[in-house]
Amino acid sequence: MSFWLPHATTQAAEVDYLIFAVVAGSCAILGLVYGSIILYAIRYRAGSKVARYGASEKSWGIEVAWTSVTLLVFFGLFIWGADLYVRLFQPPPDALKVYVVAKQWMWKIEHHGGQREINALHVPVGQPIQLLMTSEDVIHDFSVPAFRIKHDVLPGRYETLWFQVETAGVYRLFCTQFCGADHAQMTGEVVAMAPPEYEQWLEQNGTSGSMAKQGGILFMRYGCSGCHGGNGIGGAQATSAVQAPPLTGLYGGPVPLEDGSIVTADESYIRDCILLPEKRRVAGYPPIMPSFAGQVSEEDVLKLVAYIKSLAPEAPP
Amino acid sequence: MSAVIADTTKHAKSYLTDGTTIRSWLLTTDHKRIALLYLGSITLFFFIGGIAAALIRYNLIAPRGMIGSAETYNRLFTMHGVVMVWFFLIPAVPVTLGNFLAPLMLGARDLAFPKLNLISWYLYILAGAAALYSLIAGGVDTGWTFYTPLTTAYSKGHVVATIVAIFIAGFSSIATGLNFIISIHTLRAPGMTWYKMPVFLWSLYATSVILVLATPVLGMTLLLLAFERIFHIGVFDPAIGGDPLLFQHLFWFYSHPAVYVMILPGFGVISEIVPAFSNKGLFGYKFVVWSSISIAVISFLVWGHHMFVAGTSLYSALVFSILSFMVAVPSAIKVFNWIGTMHGGSVRFDAPMLYALGFIGLFTLGGLTGLFVAALAADVHLTQTYFVVAHFHYVMVGGMVSAYFAGLHFWWPKITGRIYPEIWGRVGAVIIFFGFNLNFFPQFLLGYYGMPRR
Numbered sequence: 001m002s003f004w005l006p007h008a009t010t011q012a013a014e015v016d017y018l019i020f021a022v023v024a025g026s027c028a029i030l031g032l033v034y035g036s037i038i039l040y041a042i043r044y045r046a047g048s049k050v051a052r053y054g055a056s057e058k059s060w061g062i063e064v065a066w067t068s069v070t071l072l073v074f075f076g077l078f079i080w081g082a083d084l085y086v087r088l089f090q091p092p093p094d095a096l097k098v099y100v101v102a103k104q105w106m107w108k109i110e111h112h113g114g115q116r117e118i119n120a121l122h123v124p125v126g127q128p129i130q131l132l133m134t135s136e137d138v139i140h141d142f143s144v145p146a147f148r149i150k151h152d153v154l155p156g157r158y159e160t161l162w163f164q165v166e167t168a169g170v171y172r173l174f175c176t177q178f179c180g181a182d183h184a185q186m187t188g189e190v191v192a193m194a195p196p197e198y199e200q201w202l203e204q205n206g207t208s209g210s211m212a213k214q215g216g217i218l219f220m221r222y223g224c225s226g227c228h229g230g231n232g233i234g235g236a237q238a239t240s241a242v243q244a245p246p247l248t249g250l251y252g253g254p255v256p257l258e259d260g261s262i263v264t265a266d267e268s269y270i271r272d273c274i275l276l277p278e279k280r281r282v283a284g285y286p287p288i289m290p291s292f293a294g295q296v297s298e299e300d301v302l303k304l305v306a307y308i309k310s311l312a313p314e315a316p317p
Numbered sequence: 318m319s320a321v322i323a324d325t326t327k328h329a330k331s332y333l334t335d336g337t338t339i340r341s342w343l344l345t346t347d348h349k350r351i352a353l354l355y356l357g358s359i360t361l362f363f364f365i366g367g368i369a370a371a372l373i374r375y376n377l378i379a380p381r382g383m384i385g386s387a388e389t390y391n392r393l394f395t396m397h398g399v400v401m402v403w404f405f406l407i408p409a410v411p412v413t414l415g416n417f418l419a420p421l422m423l424g425a426r427d428l429a430f431p432k433l434n435l436i437s438w439y440l441y442i443l444a445g446a447a448a449l450y451s452l453i454a455g456g457v458d459t460g461w462t463f464y465t466p467l468t469t470a471y472s473k474g475h476v477v478a479t480i481v482a483i484f485i486a487g488f489s490s491i492a493t494g495l496n497f498i499i500s501i502h503t504l505r506a507p508g509m510t511w512y513k514m515p516v517f518l519w520s521l522y523a524t525s526v527i528l529v530l531a532t533p534v535l536g537m538t539l540l541l542l543a544f545e546r547i548f549h550i551g552v553f554d555p556a557i558g559g560d561p562l563l564f565q566h567l568f569w570f571y572s573h574p575a576v577y578v579m580i581l582p583g584f585g586v587i588s589e590i591v592p593a594f595s596n597k598g599l600f601g602y603k604f605v606v607w608s609s610i611s612i613a614v615i616s617f618l619v620w621g622h623h624m625f626v627a628g629t630s631l632y633s634a635l636v637f638s639i640l641s642f643m644v645a646v647p648s649a650i651k652v653f654n655w656i657g658t659m660h661g662g663s664v665r666f667d668a669p670m671l672y673a674l675g676f677i678g679l680f681t682l683g684g685l686t687g688l689f690v691a692a693l694a695a696d697v698h699l700t701q702t703y704f705v706v707a708h709f710h711y712v713m714v715g716g717m718v719s720a721y722f723a724g725l726h727f728w729w730p731k732i733t734g735r736i737y738p739e740i741w742g743r744v745g746a747v748i749i750f751f752g753f754n755l756n757f758f759p760q761f762l763l764g765y766y767g768m769p770r771r
């Protein structure tokens with residue numbers, strides 16, 4: 001255990017520079033405040049024979065001076081912190097996606113290839129990782145101090161967090177949002193490995209199929225294919241007796257909604273369509289899709305989303 | 318000196334000796350007596366909250382805990398938070414020193430509504446009884462912030478009783494706030510213009526404005542929380558169609574201004590004491606009073622800084638960050654002006670002044686560490702850790718409690734007609750300053766290393 005918290009990501013060092021700069025600035029101000037209190041306490045103590053000014057000092061000049069200096073310094077700090085924050089929360093488009101489902105009191109992780117783990121997250125170094133996180137019950141928070149990042153994990157929606165680990169190692173993971181009795185035990189570890197070792201780990205933990213493939217099976221089992229057609233090609237009066245939008249090529253594209261607005265079909269949108277179909281209904285289709293809220297677990301929803309994402313725009317017949 | 322004081326109490330009827338029956342106290346509408354009733358009751362709650370704090374620290378001695386289950390620990394820190402925030406910090410200075418001194422400083426016979434003043438005490442007692450009931454019945458395990466859906470759907474504690482307690486305490490706050498606002502507007506002595514008012518009255522005024530405007534929002538939020546918990550009406554829980562972030566917005570819309578409810582009266586006390594013991598007028602009176610008013614206004618616009626990692630939009634985070642820096646400026650101005658007051662003065666170091674200097678020292682540290690959590694990227698690392706625990710204890714305990722003790726010592730002779738032993742007063746001030754730092758400074762480091770708070 002070293003004195004310094006390790007810098008496992010490039011941004012960790014940047015966050016530390018900001019923190020240390022504020023520490024340095026605070027020490028300067030603290031020195032000024034404590035120094036002048038001590039100085040005046042000694043110099044102007046009752047009974048000391050020192051020249052004193054009259055009580056009617058003009059204060060405007062000095063007030064304006066220290067107010068504007070304070071403002072200026074604060075504005076600089078704001079810009080610094082905000083710039084870094086914006087980068088911390090904008091994932092690069094090529095990030096490797098990993099799925100996190102939190103519940104009282106454990107972390108469930110699912111990889112693209114279908115590998116699953118609990119209270120541990122294996123990632124390759126040198127590659128941006130984007131977590132797509134949701135909770136089955138209350139609000140949790142995914143926090144890795146060595147990465148200097150954290151983000152709340154909310155029930156009912158997807159939150160994302162990204163990082164790129166530079167140094168291989170094992171880093172502690174905490175839940176930092178109070179989530180009930182065993183909140184303090186809701187910990188885990190992030191294992192960052194060199195890419196070849198990571199590939200090896202994925203193989204050793206290989207499963208019955210990727211998330212998308214498992215999602216495909218669920219797509220049949222939950223009856224989605226009954227309306228949306230096999231392989232999600234969409235339904236029409238002629239083929240499946242109901243009119244349902246095609247799902248091929250849906251992911252990432254624009255979707256015109258019934259209320260006239262247009263949304264991008266990201267994971268959150270697809271999730272909402274499954275669980276809350278009335279919330280953002282696609283234009284031109286009747287409101288017949290039933291809600292699957294309470295019937296599909298968060299993990300199954302993620303698999304369905306992965307399957308729908310995998311449906312290429314021009315699927316071969 | 319003491320002989321003189323003894324003489325006057327023997328001859329003139331004081332508010333202390335004017336009627337000695339319990340009835341004469343419980344049905345009094347005299348602002349001085351109500352101040353003492355309040356002093357007794359908030360002291361009781363200060364001890365209850367303090368016992369919870371001591372047990373928390375005791376439990377933390379060993380990694381696995383000293384007093385049993387995690388459940389017990391969670392109930393302890395929740396009770397500590399609830400009692401300290403709503404039954405000590407928020408009322409403390411206004412209802413004791415404020416009640417006692419405001420009419421004297423205004424030159425009025427009493428506050429504008431003496432009966433309302435007494436009612437506010439009874440509401441406080443009723444609320445306190447509800448809080449004690451929930452404590453004795455087994456407590457509540459949600460944390461003082463009551464985040465949903467943990468509170469509405471998962472907690473097994475006595476959530477509703479606790480909410481009822483806070484809801485009623487809110488009405489006590491509103492009554493007190495209204496009384497001060499109206500008294501300051503209408504009961505100033507002839508010739509006392511706004512800029513001739515003692516600066517303590519200005520800070521009471523700023524505090525009261527926040528109390529009256531923000532507390533109803535808390536009341537509504539808690540009502541919604543209770544409805545969701547009892548009747549399962551979906552407001553905050555996404556499983557029944559609610560939005561969990563909505564609760565945080567509403568809660569912090571009250572609770573951030575409430576932080577200034579706690580500290581503004583403290584500023585007022587310090588702004589009276591530093592000049593008194595520097596034998597010199599307050600430096601920059603107008604800047605000090607207008608910084609109180611601007612804190613009261615801006616404090617309503619910074620609630621989102623509690624939610625930088627909660628899942629709000631990037632743009633709202635940027636706006637709340639810059640506004641949080643803005644609200645720190647008036648506090649900095651005050652600190653500089655207190656130091657400016659000492660400059661060229663003739664400074665004595667009696668107990669109240671030692672407490673006041675301790676206040677400036679601890680509050681400055683608390684304020685500066687606020688900059689870390691206002692700067693967005695630094696907040697991402699430090700929020701929800703012990704860093705935040707240390708930060709707000711520096712402001713609330715280091716700052717506010719020091720100011721409260723400073724005020725109690727300063728006006729003790731005025732309130733009781735007696736003088737406390739000076740040496741013990743000074744010893745107390747010094748022990749609190751160093752003991753506080755010993756207790757809370759290491760928590761900044763723990764937080765930086767990533768230790769989560771509970």
